[in-house]
Amino acid sequence: MAITKVWVEEDCTSCGICESLCPEVFLIKDISTVIEGVNYSAYERHIKGAAESCPVDVIKYTE
Ligand code: SF4
Numbered sequence: 001m002a003i004t005k006v007w008v009e010e011d012c013t014s015c016g017i018c019e020s021l022c023p024e025v026f027l028i029k030d031i032s033t034v035i036e037g038v039n040y041s042a043y044e045r046h047i048k049g050a051a052e053s054c055p056v057d058v059i060k061y062t063e
Pocket residue numbers: 008011012013014015016017018019028031032050053054055056057058059
């Protein structure tokens with residue numbers, strides 16, 4: 001399955017884990033943001049790893 005959309009819901013604690021695991025997709029500003037225009041499927045394993053590693057479970061994606 002291809003990941004078509006990635007987003008971060010409220011309550012990100014800006015811990016930085018997602019950005020360290022996949023800087024091609026996640027960028028910490030005040031909170032984590034998802035970089036637009038990325039071929040998310042190319043980073044599927046890292047996106048799923050970030051979602052599993054997020055301590056507050058706010059990384060979501062559709063596939
Ligand atoms: S891993 Fe989760 S809590 Fe940490 S910066 Fe990323 S989205 Fe925010």
